[in-house]
Amino acid sequence: MPIQDNKLIIAGQEFSSRLIIGTGKYKDYAENAAALEASGADMVTVAVRRVNISNPNEPMLVDFIDPKKTVYLPNTAGCFTGEDAVRTLRLAREAGGWDLVKLEVLSDPKHLYPEMEQTLRAAKMLIKDGFKVMVYCSDDPVFAKKLEDLGCVAIMPLGAPIGSGLGIQNPVNIRLIVEQTSVPVIVDAGVGTASDAVVAMELGCDGVLMNTAIAGAKNPVLMAEAMKHAVISGRQSYLAGRMPRKRYADPSSPLAGLI
Amino acid sequence: MQLTINGENYDDLADGLSVANLLVFLNVPKGKIAVEHNLEIVPKSQYEICKLADGDKLEIIHFIGGG
Numbered sequence: 484m485p486i487q488d489n490k491l492i493i494a495g496q497e498f499s500s501r502l503i504i505g506t507g508k509y510k511d512y513a514e515n516a517a518a519l520e521a522s523g524a525d526m527v528t529v530a531v532r533r534v535n536i537s538n539p540n541e542p543m544l545v546d547f548i549d550p551k552k553t554v555y556l557p558n559t560a561g562c563f564t565g566e567d568a569v570r571t572l573r574l575a576r577e578a579g580g581w582d583l584v585k586l587e588v589l590s591d592p593k594h595l596y597p598e599m600e601q602t603l604r605a606a607k608m609l610i611k612d613g614f615k616v617m618v619y620c621s622d623d624p625v626f627a628k629k630l631e632d633l634g635c636v637a638i639m640p641l642g643a644p645i646g647s648g649l650g651i652q653n654p655v656n657i658r659l660i661v662e663q664t665s666v667p668v669i670v671d672a673g674v675g676t677a678s679d680a681v682v683a684m685e686l687g688c689d690g691v692l693m694n695t696a697i698a699g700a701k702n703p704v705l706m707a708e709a710m711k712h713a714v715i716s717g718r719q720s721y722l723a724g725r726m727p728r729k730r731y732a733d734p735s736s737p738l739a740g741l742i
Numbered sequence: 743m744q745l746t747i748n749g750e751n752y753d754d755l756a757d758g759l760s761v762a763n764l765l766v767f768l769n770v771p772k773g774k775i776a777v778e779h780n781l782e783i784v785p786k787s788q789y790e791i792c793k794l795a796d797g798d799k800l801e802i803i804h805f806i807g808g809g
Binding site: 505506507508509512515528529530531532533534536539540543544545550555557558560570573574575577578579645646672694695 | 747748749750768769770771773774775776777778781783785786801802803804805806807808809
């Protein structure tokens with residue numbers, strides 16, 4: 484009998500997929516929309532940027548991915564202070580009309596590691612302002628706990644630097660965060676290929692957020708589908724409970740009755 | 743009057759424009775955008791009422807692809 488798995492619920496909102504995908508770095512929005520379809524994700528991250536006044540008729544994301552069918556999660560990519568992040572997300576709330584957001588306050592452009600002091604400050608300001616904050620953070624269980632205590636609705640530690648595709652570098656910390664956290668834990672950044680997503684899910688994460696792993700694949704639409712299966716597979720594997728590791732072999736065929 | 747819109751200078755604009763007038767002038771659809779006027783967000787319901795003055799700074803944003 485398969486175990487009845489619960490749905491991913493973030494701030495009271497139910498999602499049918501545990502995969503969240505980004506919308507950056509694709510060849511065009513059409514390819515992005517095809518990848519979304521193949522991935523089965525029902526939430527995408529989006530960036531907030533200036534309208535191109537000199538060409539207001541250039542292709543718009545909303546024409547390819549319908550915000551009524553797919554949850555738009557506005558991010559604060561490119562923000563380096565709490566104030567920048569709050570300003571950006573207030574504008575996003577006005578543009579979209581929703582308050583579920585992804586907070587990311589970055590530090591050095593070389594590694595894009597989260598600036599955790601600014602992240603904490605910004606989270607506090609946003610929550611006070613009524614936002615539901617999904618927060619990109621370091622894989623430090625101490626900071627993760629502080630963010631949860633502030634009222635963040637999802638804790639999203641990095642698996643490896645943004646866009647690096649190096650996979651889950653610190654499974655011990657991710658596991659510690661999963662164990663201590665009562666809101667969803669979503670690995671955000673670092674996944675490079677389907678097996679990395681499986682690892683994240685087998686650690687007990689509630690979901691995985693990725694962009695470059697799909698957009699940067701030779702065939703993004705096929706990789707999107709692979710990621711859909713990986714997240715489901717990793718989740719089932721986690722729920723099934725893996726066999727214990729042993730130091731020596733144990734034959735699969737019985738030895739009794741051997742001729 | 744002169745306005746700074748998304749970091750660029752726009753000279754010789756008609757005086758007394760509202761945000762709604764400006765969006766029509768710039769040919770920017772009102773859909774999923776937001777407008778910031780001198781660092782204050784302008785709610786969509788205020789686009790007709792919010793009048794612009796010489797030297798004002800505006801940001802007009804929307805959603806694009808991102809991670």
